[in-house]
Amino acid sequence: MIGHPLEVGDHPLKPSEFVKLHIAPWALPNEDIPIHIRWESGFEFQTVRINIPEGFAFAEFVNLDEVQIEGLSATVEKSKISRGDASTYFGCVVRYTRIPDEATHEGKVIFSFADGAQSKFSSELTARIFRPLLTFVNPPKSIELTDASKLRTLPLYLKYTGFGDIQLRVEAVIGGSIVSEGGSVAHEIVRRLWLSEISEVDQDANVEKRKQTYKVQPEYVREIADEVQAILYKGELPTGEFDKEAFEEIRRWLLDQRAKDNFMNLFYSRIEDMLLSLLVDLLESHPATNVRLVDPRAKIFTRIKAPITKLMLKLKYRDLLGNNYEEQVPIEIVDRRTEGNSLLDLPIVIEKWDDKPLMNVAGIYYGR
């Protein structure tokens, strides 16, 4: 850097002292990664060339009138930066556009400042990509159904090793069709209303008192009530636990409550219990630090048509940016039942979690 205008006496400043580059320390796949490029005024150069690695793309430039992009390389002329020679800054935003197989991925973004053919300064920044990673641990290879078997759940053991919060849905597929289902909160409430009614144990509930003491978000209660009423209109009661006859009985009973204008009273009388159970759901919904289950009550519910059926169990998860990930494992269902029961009704229960998320990515991977 001989003869540089920023030289001070016998102690010339190093370029790293008057060029300051900053990159956001972590990002999910496809997330914008902002980069600031700043320098002290007086630093003379004509162009900055930016090279990004395979898999990355330029998303945006800030404080530039014009930029030349050629594949993985961009050239910025100083005269095209806002304020031209007086400028001391521009911004560049890059993105990793693939989903890496591993939990971490790194790419070097290289900046080369040049004055004509003469290189003035170059530096590189590391773009760090992190993704969530969920895997099965020792998944069952087959499930055997016999007359005597007491198979009540499909137990799973999962391991979380990546980065970032996810929403997880467990899905079962047979021959291309999804055979797992989960009930919505509103469905669950309809069922609970009914079940507590048939158990005839709540005759002494003080409806008025409960109405007064409960201070949950009224909007939320109203929304749920609307949803429940919509279910009644459409006659979409939760299937599975109920046969056709019971199904109709429930619907008749609930519509009758509605006719008697008793519905909201009934609804409010149960709301505390229902919301308590939502809290139970919440606890069940966070089996691991970064994982939220979309439906903690997912189960496989289908009729088995052959003695041996191939089922594909899928972990479908989504990060906060909306990237989708999938992990799957085949499970063979061997049906040895002789009593003519072809129904498979199997709640999927995640019994064990190995929760090892990547921690402190800023501290470990950044600032070296």
Next chain:
Amino acid sequence: MDAETVKATVESANVIMGWLEKAKEYLKPFKPEVKSMVVNYKNRRSEINLLIHVPDGIRRKAHSVEVPAYQNFTVQDMLDETFARVGGLWRYEDGKWKLDPAKLPKSETYLVMLRGVVPPETLNQLVRVQPAINRDQTDEIDRYWLDCMLRNVALLEKIWQELNIEEVDVGVKVGIERCFSTTIPKEFKQRLEATRRWVAAGRGKDRQEILLAWRRMRTINQGSKVSADDILQTIYKLTTGDAFGNFLAVDSPYRVGEIRREERFSGLFPARMAVEATAELGLKRPVAEGYLTFKKKDYTQEIKVSLDKLQA
């Protein structure tokens, strides 16, 4: 490979200056000079200071000056050379701002203060803001990176000798659900367990079990000193901005702004808190970077202490 030239948009200044240009046009006889501009990112208010020159000759001769009201444009005040406030001489009439120069005190220059509201899309053209979508975590804290930058320094500088954009808000949604879900006290857990049993019974057809589970749940709920309502109220108190703000820290130049529960939430408590981290950008500081840190371990401890108090 084809080279591609990307032209940055230059609309930003055009949009924001629309009403200013109009005002300047009408004030043309007075040689208006734009001195400074401050935009508040949060409430979108802008404040423009214009210097106008009114020599003696003009003051005597000129007819009434009229500036049509444009969008939200108002004349807020006017100062003369002695800093005396003479804004009262402007009047709003028939959709126009009017001034009678003859009534002006003897002063060569005046500072006219204009106020207006900047459309949201203009703000986006002025400033780029981005928080990390995902937190980084340690056992003690969750943190989010914050980033903001001015989009076009030159265009802004051409017009304003001084430009500041205040309270540039890099809003972060801080997840708190886990802090609650891991801190439910024992007494309450029993109630949850009873509820859980009832829920499980409800899935089956065993009416005897439903009955037993229901009774058990009712017994526990009736014998409980703590109502679900008490617990909810405690949670509400812990999710006010004041209470939650104690567990947040931001790097300079950012400051913590407003803190709210996320507007819509389902279930018993908010899953996330909406936190404003604000910075001031200007021609001298066109970018700002830093972290917002949520002290989740301390917050979880606070939840535990508050819920334990209910049972004492």
